[in-house]
Amino acid sequence: LFPDGRLDQDLQQVDLRGRNSWRLLMDEVPSVELLETQLVNAIAPFIINARLKPLMLRTPERDKHIVNVSAMEGQFYRNFKTTRHPHTNMAKAALNMMTRTSAADYQNDGIHMNSVDTGWVTDEDPADIAALKVQQERFHPPLDIVDGAARIVDPIIHGA
Template sequence: ASLERVANATAIDAAGLVPDLVSSNSWVQVVEEVEPLEMLEVQLCNSTAPFILIARLRAAMRASTARRKYIVNVSAMEGQFGRGYKGPGHPHTNMAKAAVNMLTRTSSREMFETDQILMTSVDTGWITDERPHTTKMRLAEEGFHAPLDLVDGAARVYDPIVMGEAGEDQFGCFLKDYQPAAW
């Protein structure tokens, strides 16, 4: 959204949403500052919903005559345990992404060996800036924007399917920049 549209309250962000104009948000909050409802919403969207969808759709995927079947869990670097630095902000999103990574790591081999379902976790890359509005606007005025866009993120999520259709089976891994990376 342009700075002019934000000032006129007519802005829509890259995801089609009205920008959140708060000066602090859960991206910068530490554990005791994150509201319980916010924590639950993030868990439901990022780990609970994928778990339920996978569990309930598995029979249909098993019955499919498709040569390959895919589950691509959308994750992020926040879900990695092996990173050298992990700041205190947004612990609830870190938890959620770590949970979906563990779902992939735990279930993918069995799902591939039993039903030929290829399940991966994929980091979309830095496609949005989740910092509070005032910080985002200051940085935008200085010329900053996230290095990738939504199309880049979608391409990364789609890539395990493209690779699978080309004969390269990827499953049970965390993909960062189109390559397997450490959990």
């Protein structure tokens, strides 16, 4: 299901499961996957951001930046939400709330904290479904990883 050395177009490990995490309903998400998703998307950024502040305060520059990489899944204002992947939705929502809560405090010390949505840069469907969409519909995500990277560095370049 995870062939050794086989990477996708973005150099990520190929996942050959017929039904991946992206397709799961709440009662289908394994506890370990829920915890891993929270650790990667909310807990680790919290720890990193908390530990960065004292280090950043030691530097003489006034404007410093922290950019947390979020996704549309973490947004509450959207009118449509699929019933799928609630664990990724809640992890990104937690990241956004951490940024929302802490950004003003960090701003007081000249640290600009933002959460940035990279945009739709990958097709998270299982590999066989994604390949079928390319073949039948010529589907590709509207943005690529360069677009996503540009969105991440934009607050730094434009001083937001």
